[in-house]
Each structure stands twice: as structure tokens, then as C-alpha cells.
């Protein structure tokens with residue numbers, strides 16, 4: 001299947017005006033583009049929501065490029081990536097001597113964005129103190145740099161984004177309700193890719209052409225079988241995941257055609273890729289004892305797997321995607337072999353079922369052999 005972006009995507013006037021087009025011809029994407037075109041002309045604050053990788057930053061840039069502020073700067077700030085103490089001075093600047101290390105006065109991003117657009121990404125991560133300060137800028141368009149009593153006036157349009165449900169954060173009192181309303185003047189929701197599968201082929205074609213061009217390679221094609229598989233896959237990482245996979249295909253492909261066998265197994269089986277199963281945890285300010293934490297998580301999972309399998313090591317190993325011998329060896333090293341016997345399991349757990357809801361067949365509990373390894377189970 002030859003995918004020529006110019007033929008297959010809806011080459012709208014809006015996309016022609018953008019340095020990076022918002023590809024997609026699904027009804028949902030057409031609505032998104034129409035909304036962007038409309039709200040670009042306003043000066044009001046925009047709140048963009050959507051899962052990770054759905055194109056929130058791309059949409060924010062599009063709003064800026066289509067707005068009367070297009071000749072000003074587009075200044076992105078990732079509120080989740082900058083520690084709180086630094087974020088305040090990053091946003092609002094500081095005067096000389098405002099804090100240890102502030103040897104010179106420095107302008108903040110609000111000032112850089114004067115006449116342009118400030119993109120506040122991951123807004124849900126902003127601390128309570130900064131939320132107050134941001135609320136004031138949004139209301140009065142003025143603020144004081146850190147360590148200064150003098151107000152600075154700015155002409156900035158704010159576009160904020162989050163992949164969290166901000167309304168839930170408001171209900172949990174983690175995000176100020178008044179700030180939520182101030183930001184949510186013009187809401188823009190980017191749909192996940194699984195709700196617009198008709199965009200998948202277009203996106204694949206777009207990224208094939210883009211990455212081939214960047215590498216000076218001829219555009220490669222995707223055969224019908226491979227495209228069918230990609231269209232069925234759920235893309236939990238949304239457009240970013242499409243882009244990353246296509247880039248890899250472009251780099252690795254020598255034949256000029258992508259076939260089903262070139263695709264990763266998790267795509268073929270519509271399963272969750274390993275990297276997507278990474279726990280969403282954030283590093284505490286004081287750091288962590290990584291080995292200690294990992295050990296606790298591992299022990300917890302092992303214990304739960306044994307409980308769910310009523311002590312049956314074959315089933316427990318399966319639940320942990322481990323080979324049975326490896327699992328038993330790990331239990332032995334941790335001194336957990338004895339603790340897998342039924343007497344140590346609470347009654348409630350004994351009645352448990354497997355994670356997928358299927359009832360457990362009668363389990364057998366075995367004594368460890370002198371080598372520390374249990375006799376083979378079926």
C-alpha cells in the first residue's frame with residue numbers, strides 16, 4: 001500500500017499554514033482542527049487535555065502559529081519537569097541576590113513570551129504556591145519576579161495542557177478550582193488514537209515519508225497485511241508510539257516494504273509493550289533507596305502470586321511471566337520457599353480465583369527437595 005500523504009490526508013488550508021501538520025481525517029480530528037482554527041483567533045486561555053502522545057504540544061503550537069501572535073515567541077514550560085523552587089524563578093524571573101546562587105537578575109518565561117504564547121505543559125503538577133501566583137497573572141497579567149516588589153506587566157496568551165483529569169485533581173483538592181476555571185476558558189480535548197482508527201494509516205504514511213526524508217532514504221511502503229495489523233493495534237502511547245515505531249521501521253528496513261513479520265510481537269498480538277507496563281511513579285524529592293524499593297515490590301508481587309495460586313508455584317510463576325525453575329530459585333534465595341505452604345495462607349485467599357477470573361483447579365503444595373527445588377508439578 002503506497003501512502004502518499006499529499007493524496008491521502010485531508011490537506012486543509014489549516015495544515016498548509018502550519019510548520020507541522022495535524023494529520024488525521026477522522027471526524028474527531030476534523031473537529032479538533034476546526035476548533036483550533038476558531039480558538040486561535042481569540043486571546044483567551046486554552047486548556048488542552050488528552051492522553052500522553054495525542055498531540056497536545058503540537059496543537060498548542062498550531063494555536064500559536066494560527067493566532068495573531070504568530071510573530072511573537074512560543075515559549076514552552078514543562079511544569080512537571082522543573083523542581084518547584086526553580087519553577088517559580090523560571091516562570092517569573094528573579095532579581096539579583098533573590099536566593100543563593102542568583103548572582104544576576106534573570107527574566108522569566110512569562111517575559112520571554114511577551115507578545116507571544118506561553119505553553120504551560122503538565123499544569124496539574126504545579127504546586128499550590130505557584131497555582132496562586134499563576135492565578136494572579138491570568139487575572140491581572142502582572143506578577144513580581146522572585147525577590148522583587150515591583151510588578152511586571154506582560155501581554156501573554158497562556159495555553160495549558162495536562163494528561164490528567166484536572167477536574168479530579170480539583171475534587172481531591174490538589175488543584176485550585178478557581179485556577180481550573182481560569183484555565184478552562186477554551187477547552188480542547190485531543191482524542192486517543194484508539195477512538196480514531198481511521199487516522200492510523202494516514203499517520204503511518206505521514207511518518208514513513210517524514211523519517212525517510214530526514215534520513216535521505218526513498219519512502220518505504222507498508223503491505224496490506226502489516227497495515228491491517230497496525231490498524232487493529234490499540235496504540236496505548238497514541239501518535240507518539242506510531243511515530244516511534246515507524247521511525248524504527250524506516251531505519252531498519254532495507255527492502256523498501258514493511259511486512260507483518262517486520263512488526264514487533266506486541267503489535268501483532270495487540271498486547272501491551274514492555275515499556276508501557278512501566279509503573280507511573282514519580283521520584284520523591286529526597287530520592288529513594290532503589291534496591292530496597294524494588295525488593296519490596298518484587299516480594300509483594302511474589303507473595304500475591306503465591307496467594308492467588310494457593311501456593312501452586314507453576315501457576316504463580318506463570319502469573320509473574322517467569323520460568324518455573326527461575327521462580328523457585330528466586331524463592332529459595334529469598335528464603336521464601338517455606339512460606340509458600342498452605343498453612344501460611346489466609347482463608348480468604350484460599351478461595352481466590354486467578355487474575356483472569358477463571359477458577360483455580362485443585363492445587364498441590366509440595367515440600368522443597370533437599371536441593372531447595374520443589375518436585376516437578378503439572
Ligand SMILES: Nc1ncnc2c1ncn2[C@@H]1O[C@H](COP(=O)(O)OP(=O)(O)OP(=O)(O)O)[C@@H](O)[C@H]1O
Pocket residue numbers: 020021022023024050051052053054055056057058059163206239240243
Ligand atoms: N495529529 C498528528 N499529526 C502529526 N503528528 C502528530 C499528531 N499528533 C501528534 N503528533 C506527533 O506525535 C508526537 C507526540 O505529540 P505531542 O508531543 O504533541 O504529544 P503530547 O500530547 O504533548 O504528549 P505528552 O502528554 O506525552 O507530552 C510529536 O512528535 C507530534 O509531532
Ligand SMILES: [Mg+2]
Pocket residue numbers: 056057121
Ligand atoms: Mg506534551
